[in-house]
Amino acid sequence: MSTEFIIAAIITVVGLTTPILLAALGELVVEKAGVLNLGVEGMMLMGAICGFGATVSTFNPWIGILGAAAGGALSSMLFAVLVLELNSNQVATGLALTIFGTGLSSLIGLSYTGFIVPVFGSVFPASLANDPYLKVIFGYSPIVYFALAMVPIVGWFLKSTRSGMILRAVGENDLSAHSIGYSVKGVRYAAIAFGGAMAGIGGAYFSMVITPMWAEKMTAGRGWIALALVVFAGWRAGRLLVGAYFFGILMALELYAKASGFSFLPSQFWAAMPYLMTVIALSVISMRDRSGGNAPACLGKPFLPST
């Protein structure tokens, strides 16, 4: 294998990993607060179209990415109001959000088909970013570095800050957190909004970095991989990074098997692997610890204080 091939492969894996890493980091925080939002795919698509639309209007991808975060966060609020104010079923509400986001993004996207947007400039000097070897480190879109930087930030937030501790308490035992005087709903609103914003940015990676243009359903089910990833990582930020790159490699193998007919295993095998691995990981986690390991105890359950 030539160096060029390895560099190209690494760049492919990074590109495939970044959107799921972003969306999964957001969903990790949501789930740590005890909420299961299955609307990731819908929020990613809303982020993809909002980011794209904002870039078309302003010619500024930085404003575009803010638009993507806002689009994702705003659509997550639909879910938040239903789940937190009306105690609706989280699974059904999340699915509805995905169906809604898929449809609405297609509808909004009608007026944006055929546009191409300006892409991000490099954050590093061109001599580094365009170097045939060093580009493997310096040649990515700023979103890639943002995603990587968010891993330790989210990890540190959850583990070492007071707010992170409160968030975990809300996810582990909402009734106790409530009786101590923390605002369960407030924490969950914030977590869901953060999850929406991160999913939105992850979705925008498709419309603003990979292509850069808009196509219906362009996130192609990556929102579900992101959901799987959170579980696969056992709800830990560090493992999330490792898992994201592992899934990224599997997705790259799928593409490679599809493109080259490289056929000691069919492309579908690699495509199914993240999901199978997640089922296995879930089982192992549950086997090791009957209480569900690191899974937040209140995950998916409604918050019903008695008074």
Add this chain to the structure above:
Amino acid sequence: MRIKLEKRPEPSTVMQFVTPVASVLLTMLIGVIVFDALGIKGGRAVTDIFLTPLLATYKWQDVAVKAAPLIIIALGLSIGNRAQIWNIGAEGQYIIGALAAAGVGIAAGGAGGGAIITLMILAGIVGGTLWAVVPAFLKTRLNVNETLTTLMLTYVALQVLGYLVGGPWKDPNGRNFPATAPLHADQTLPILFPGTTVHLGVAIALILPFVFWIIMSRSVFGYQIRVVGSAPDAARHGGFDAKQTIWLSLLIAGGMAGLAGALEFAGALKAINLGFPSGYGFTAIIVSFLGRLNPIGCLIAGIVLAVTYVGGQIAQTTVHIPNSTAGIFQAMMLFFILASDILIRYRVRFVASPKATPLPAAGE
């Protein structure tokens, strides 16, 4: 004046009926407003999506054919949902059911007729059931969350389909297009009305809700499901086995989804390609909620959702909106029905005093 919610002593029966109807009407109203705001003729779009399929008699067969899988899947899901078992992998079970039926069809070669068709349908039921065995096993043995496993296995099923139709089962005469060979005429389901597309599956979808209704209201099993869902502690004291309930509700849901897949394949599409999974398994979740987990409700809700599918295609040509726009309406119906759940358990009171009494239902 402010709005106050009071807990009802008993869930409101009236609201059980009013809320789904109100949800559909509200969805139509909001649809008109939102579409007008987006510069699309909202009135026309909503009329085409919700009413044209019902008013144009030649669209009825499309509605019937689309409603059949939705109703059948939703019937199975409603049982699990009643027992608080969240199978969201019906789409995968539906796919495997269709593949199992296709496998029988291929194995039968040139043979056809009633026996082969019956075998295909049974294979569909078995296939869907088997795909639900893993989540049921993991849930009962290791307490693994069934929502996550059923969802994950759906995406595995998608890849199984991709592999089979692109590889071993690919139609040799299909110009290298990843799809199975179309079923020959004596392997397809009988057509009920000559000259239409209305196949045997539609009749099954019309009969099953009544069968399920009798089972759920008259049998010990139906009682068990209702008790486990509404009062798990009482169910334990009453001697109902929680694990058995999990097994039954997941396997029945899987079997129904598999049946729907087999019927859709042998009755409507006759070949499986990469576009075969069209999200019926997910839409059926909406049907189940809109039908209030009631078998007859599922029948009606299945028709409503089928109307939006057919109407979405009409609106695609009349007001030039993407096909997936129907999804906006389907999701809105689910949002409203979930939001209105609270009206069943709580009574809305308008109180004069502006005193900041926290809403009980709002979770304070």
